[in-house]
Amino acid sequence: MQSQNRFFDDIARVAGGAVGALSGVRADIEARLRDQLERVLAGMDLVGREEFEAVKAMAAKARTEQEALLQRIAALESRIAESGERPARPTRGKRQQS
Numbered sequence: 001m002q003s004q005n006r007f008f009d010d011i012a013r014v015a016g017g018a019v020g021a022l023s024g025v026r027a028d029i030e031a032r033l034r035d036q037l038e039r040v041l042a043g044m045d046l047v048g049r050e051e052f053e054a055v056k057a058m059a060a061k062a063r064t065e066q067e068a069l070l071q072r073i074a075a076l077e078s079r080i081a082e083s084g085e086r087p088a089r090p091t092r093g094k095r096q097q098s
Helices: 002-043 049-083
Strands: none
Touching: none
8 A cells, every 4th residue: 555655656746747847848938939039020120009109190190181281272272263263274394483
């Protein structure tokens, strides 16, 4: 009986050591994969979140300004159409003098 308990204790110790070794190997593999992924990402020309948000805000502002200018052009065109005047056409290569 005593030898059987000792046998199971030895097996439990070996299994515990194997689990400990496997968790160490797992941590090492994870660290290596993380390092490799960081190297790959560093090689790519990725944009950070702050820079992306700044450009996104600039694009939204530009779109708002464009829409305002389009409305202004439409209003000016309707005023010209109401007055019956023909709009002056710009000539190519020459500047129009005011």
